[in-house]
Amino acid sequence: MLPSLEMLRDILRTAAREELLPLFADVRRHIKHDGSVVTEADVAMQRRLEADLARHWPEYDFLGEEMSGHEHEQLTAASGRGLWCVDPLDGTSNYAAGIPFFAVSLALVIDERPELGLVYDPVRDECFMARRGDGARLNDVALGAQEPVLPQELRRCIACVDFKRLNAPLAARLGAQPPYGSQRNFGASSLEWCWLADGRFHLYLHGGQKLWDYAAGCLIMAEAGGRAATAEGEEIFHHGLAPRSVVAAATPVLFSAWKSWIDCHWGADHV
Missing domain, CATH: 3.40.190.80 (D-Maltodextrin-Binding Protein; domain 2)
Structure with a gap:
């Protein structure tokens, strides 16, 4: 039985409100070896999610963006266990500059394909989520391309x-x-x-x-x-x-x- 999307949404929402929003636009930034930006909020959010997910689902491994390259390689090479794939703060440069476009991304990968996906925007309190084969939702509203409404050219x-x-x-x-x-x-x-x-x-x-x-x-x-x-x-x-x-x-x-x-x-x- 896969984890509940609703339970995962609540975990992301609570963590983002406590770890990300209090430091929005008022956080120290650092430059990583690849030139990208990281803040204390990235690290705090990753630690929080790793602990929260392990408490409920210890059977899955955890891969977070802010881990070392060696850890990334080990986790993606491993087989036989599900893997949480997490970006604790996507849009760090926006976040640090006070631009309200950033999110937390969480996927559960099993047998080398994503089975669950959630992206939570704490500024707008919007949680996009999907289960493979079961459609996608924005909060509690189903998402679906409306071809007659969207442009055709x-x-x-x-x-x-x-x-x-x-x-x-x-x-x-x-x-x-x-x-x-x-x-x-x-x-x-x-x-x-x-x-x-x-x-x-x-x-x-x-x-x-x-x-x-x-x-x-x-x-x-x-x-x-x-x-x-x-x-x-x-x-x-x-x-x-x-x-x-x-x-x-x-x-x-x-x-x-x-x-x-x-x-x-x-x-x-x-x-």
């Missing part, structure tokens, strides 16, 4: 594009001759997956996400009816540490057009 779409991780020719072409109507970049991958699932934007492009960036979000988006693949045409989820590119859309129709446009202009090796 790329030129009418809002796209979320992370330009920082694209190569220069691709980024320049998208900036100069975009196929979509307008573009955004929010800075928290797990929450971007969920906003795509909810139709708040329609297309998504990212040059490289880590396991904890996409593990929960890609399940939520898929269960809401969206489609995604890497730029090379592979499934997004991979039980490993190598970054994965993302090409995604809120509906299969938009995904087909978006992926074809990218392939036609540059090919997958340009992402």
Whole structure:
């Protein structure tokens, strides 16, 4: 029997309210070896979730973004046990700067695929969650792509594009001759997956996400009816540490057009 989504939501909500919100925009930041930002809130939230999850479900291992690279390798190489995959604070730069777009991401990976996914936004008190094969929800409301309501053509779409991780020719072409109507970049991958699932934007492009960036979000988006693949045409989820590119859309129709446009202009090796 898998853990209850409702119980997991309550754990995330309580932890985020006690560990993240009190320090929002008033926290010390540090630079990690890879150039990314980490704060005391990242570390405190990870410790809190590791303890809370172990207390209720000791049978599962725990992988958190703020663990060492050696620990990441050990945990992703292990087999036979379920694995919590956690980003305790996705959007740390936003959080430290006082920008209200950050989230906690939690996935339960069993047999090298995500079975449960939750992404909690404590600012808006929005919890996106999904169980494989059982659909996705935002709090208690079912998510599902409304194709008659969403745009049917790329030129009418809002796209979320992370330009920082694209190569220069691709980024320049998208900036100069975009196929979509307008573009955004929010800075928290797990929450971007969920906003795509909810139709708040329609297309998504990212040059490289880590396991904890996409593990929960890609399940939520898929269960809401969206489609995604890497730029090379592979499934997004991979039980490993190598970054994965993302090409995604809120509906299969938009995904087909978006992926074809990218392939036609540059090919997958340009992402």
